[in-house]
Amino acid sequence: MGTEENNKALNFIEEIIEEDLRDGKNNSRVHTRFPPEPNGYIHIGHAKAICLSFGIALKYNGKCNLRFDDTNPVTEDVEYVDSIREDIHWLGFDWEGREYYASDYFDKLYEWAIKLIQMGKAYVDDTKAEEISELRGVPTQPGVESPCRNRSVDENLDLFQRMHNGEFPDGSRVLRAKIDMSSPNMHMRDPVLYRIKHAHHHRTGDKWCIYPMYDWAHGQSDYIEGITHSLCTLEFEVHRPLYDWCLDQIAEGTYRPRQIEFARLNIDYTVMSKRRLLQLVNERHVKGWDDPRMPTICGLRRRGYTAESIRNFVNAVGLAKRENIIGYGLLEFCVREHLNKIALRRMVVLNPVKVILENYPDDKTEMMATVNNPEDPASGTRTVPFSKELYIEQGDFMEEAHKKFYRLTTGNEVRLKNAYIIRCTGVAKDPVTGMIKEIRCTYDPETRSGLTGANRKVKATIHWVSAKHALDVEIRLYDRLFSKADPDDTEEGQNWKANLNPDSLSVITAKAEPQLAHDNPENKFQFLRMGYFCFDKDSSSQHLVFNRTVTLKDEWAKISGTRDEGQGTSGA
RNA sequence: UGCCCUGUGGUGUAACUGGCUAACACGUCUGACUCUGGAUCAGAAAAGUCUAGGUUCGAGUCCUAGCAGGGCAACCA
Numbered sequence: 309m310g311t312e313e314n315n316k317a318l319n320f321i322e323e324i325i326e327e328d329l330r331d332g333k334n335n336s337r338v339h340t341r342f343p344p345e346p347n348g349y350i351h352i353g354h355a356k357a358i359c360l361s362f363g364i365a366l367k368y369n370g371k372c373n374l375r376f377d378d379t380n381p382v383t384e385d386v387e388y389v390d391s392i393r394e395d396i397h398w399l400g401f402d403w404e405g406r407e408y409y410a411s412d413y414f415d416k417l418y419e420w421a422i423k424l425i426q427m428g429k430a431y432v433d434d435t436k437a438e439e440i441s442e443l444r445g446v447p448t449q450p451g452v453e454s455p456c457r458n459r460s461v462d463e464n465l466d467l468f469q470r471m472h473n474g475e476f477p478d479g480s481r482v483l484r485a486k487i488d489m490s491s492p493n494m495h496m497r498d499p500v501l502y503r504i505k506h507a508h509h510h511r512t513g514d515k516w517c518i519y520p521m522y523d524w525a526h527g528q529s530d531y532i533e534g535i536t537h538s539l540c541t542l543e544f545e546v547h548r549p550l551y552d553w554c555l556d557q558i559a560e561g562t563y564r565p566r567q568i569e570f571a572r573l574n575i576d577y578t579v580m581s582k583r584r585l586l587q588l589v590n591e592r593h594v595k596g597w598d599d600p601r602m603p604t605i606c607g608l609r610r611r612g613y614t615a616e617s618i619r620n621f622v623n624a625v626g627l628a629k630r631e632n633i634i635g636y637g638l639l640e641f642c643v644r645e646h647l648n649k650i651a652l653r654r655m656v657v658l659n660p661v662k663v664i665l666e667n668y669p670d671d672k673t674e675m676m677a678t679v680n681n682p683e684d685p686a687s688g689t690r691t692v693p694f695s696k697e698l699y700i701e702q703g704d705f706m707e708e709a710h711k712k713f714y715r716l717t718t719g720n721e722v723r724l725k726n727a728y729i730i731r732c733t734g735v736a737k738d739p740v741t742g743m744i745k746e747i748r749c750t751y752d753p754e755t756r757s758g759l760t761g762a763n764r765k766v767k768a769t770i771h772w773v774s775a776k777h778a779l780d781v782e783i784r785l786y787d788r789l790f791s792k793a794d795p796d797d798t799e800e801g802q803n804w805k806a807n808l809n810p811d812s813l814s815v816i817t818a819k820a821e822p823q824l825a826h827d828n829p830e831n832k833f834q835f836l837r838m839g840y841f842c843f844d845k846d847s848s849s850q851h852l853v854f855n856r857t858v859t860l861k862d863e864w865a866k867i868s869g870t871r872d873e874g875q876g877t878s879g880a
Numbered sequence: 881u882g883c884c885c886u887g888u889g890g891u892g893u894a895a896c897u898g899g900c901u902a903a904c905a906c907g908u909c910u911g912a913c914u915c916u917g918g919a920u921c922a923g924a925a926a927a928g929u930c931u932a933g934g935u936u937c938g939a940g941u942c943c944u945a946g947c948a949g950g951g952c953a954a955c956c957a
Binding site: 316317319343344345347377379380382383437440441444445446447448449450451478479481482491492493494495497500502503504505519521522523525526542543544545546547548549569571576582624625626627628629630631632633634635637638641642644648649653678682683712714715723724725726727729757762766767768769770771834836837838860861862863864865866867 | 881882883884885886887890891892893894895904905906907914915916917918919949950951952953954955956957
């Protein structure tokens with residue numbers, strides 16, 4: 309990856325790193341980390357952080373650790389660590405065995421806490437949580453010091469030891485850093501370092517009943533692992549003074565990790581917070597974390613996105629500190645760009661209407677040869693059966709010509725891809741409903757693909773499937789999960805869930821060419837003129853199920869105004 | 881009424897760190913080509929850089945004062 313990336317302008321983090329490298333900081337090492345909390349599945353926003361931290365390590369010949377930030381046992385679970393591992397690997401990154409856990413460092417963190425108490429820089433506070441919160445004050449006004457703030461070192465040591473021994477119930481006491489209750493930065497107003505939780509931890513079991521807070525764990529973990537550049541999102545910006553303060557208390561020598569913040573990824577027509585994604589799953593608005601409508605990595609994977617297309621997307625959105633909302637269309641552009649190169653072409657009629665070729669022999673079947681992918685000669689060829697009765701898309705036929713409609717109309721010609729040019733002679737309708745039952749056509753035997761008679765100019769070429777050879781397959785058509793670009797744009801008294809798109813999934817039965825029954829389930833496909841599709845894991849040999857990854861760009865849909873909401877972000 | 885961060889075409893990111901006509905990508909619009917209205921190719925429209933002052937031969941880049949948006953008051957990360 310990233311072959312033409314060399315001439316690209318550096319982003320602001322790369323600039324900082326190159327400056328650090330020039331200055332010989334930290335012996336000119338580059339060592340990053342990706343620190344997920346195992347309390348949910350990772351999504352495309354995390355992909356940005358993953359590509360950044362792992363990508364920087366790759367670019368500067370450094371390393372990137374995977375570190376699970378598991379300091380809160382009540383929300384965390386092994387289910388999540390497994391999925392996170394799998395998803396990062398799938399995205400194409402490797403931590404080369406450097407898989408760590410903040411919980412690996414609980415002993416060291418405890419030891420450092422004791423040191424902090426001995427220095428007179430931490431104290432045990434018995435104040436109730438609500439009261440601590442109240443005494444902390446508000447951003448515009450200084451806080452008030454806790455009555456416990458001036459306990460003796462010995463008393464603090466004793467109390468902390470007993471917290472550790474499990475002598476006190478949850479929430480009864482905390483260990484706090486003694487910094488500055490009147491700091492304009494709320495995080496410096498004697499932040500809580502340890503809290504009591506008699507909870508089972510997915511790794512340390514019941515060894516601990518006190519657990520360190522993020523601020524006491526993160527910088528130290530970075531320090532222990534020799535991290536040089538600790539990249540995180542903007543909301544941690546206000547934590548940085550505390551990150552540095554904690555490090556200054558425990559660090560020896562000149563090595564220091566440095567926290568740098570960047571703006572998180574936002575995409576329109578979707579939500580990206582773990583809390584909300586969890587809600588979508590728990591409240592059954594989607595079928596699971598890997599529902600193809602979810603912006604999770606496993607959801608996108610099931611939807612048919614490739615790792616390469618996601619990496620390209622992350623690369624395309626850039627990196628800066630300003631808040632941003634990326635148009636969904638860019639993600640779609642990136643998959644189409646990749647899938648166009650690798651997807652095998654197949655013919656599938658999504659909304660079939662029957663065509664009868666009046667002058668074609670009743671029992672004849674011809675095998676029409678065609679390529680698997682015109683973009684990739686190495687993908688080979690295949691044959692497709694052709695016969696008297698075919699299916700074509702309802703949308704490829706109009707009884708009356710429309711000046712911009714190039715496809716089949718009564719009295720006119722259209723080319724059948726890889727087969728013959730046909731002319732419509734009339735339609736048969738259901739006498740009651742008026743619906744078209746079948747379209748009657750004649751074919752021109754001279755125009756079979758490959759023959760010189762086929763060289764005639766025809767306005768359009770459409771896809772088709774032979775009726776008697778057709779496979780019935782299930783196709784799941786996905787659309788955006790939300791009907792508003794900003795899911796939070798709601799009426800009074802409603803929440804973001806009111807903007808869920810009720811039509812985000814529709815399931816149809818389509819007519820497919822028989823080859824699909826023999827295709828590799830791992831392959832990506834382009835159903836000619838319809839979009840990119842992939843096998844869903846619900847498929848069996850008896851029942852093929854496909855997910856639509858994304859539609860093709862569609863000029864006619866744009867002209868006719870029938871374009872799905874699912875594509876093209878409306879410009880101005 | 882505090883502190884921190886951020887303001888560049890519709891969207892996102894650039895601009896050799898003060899120097900040519902503000903670039904690139906997505907999107908939009910033309911046109912060419914095409915046995916996918918896909919792909920490909922050629923081209924166009926679209927910002928004068930949040931505002932107002934200032935420094936300078938020269939400012940998107942520096943200074944001052946505003947304005948706007950975001951973040952911060954979890955025993956979450």
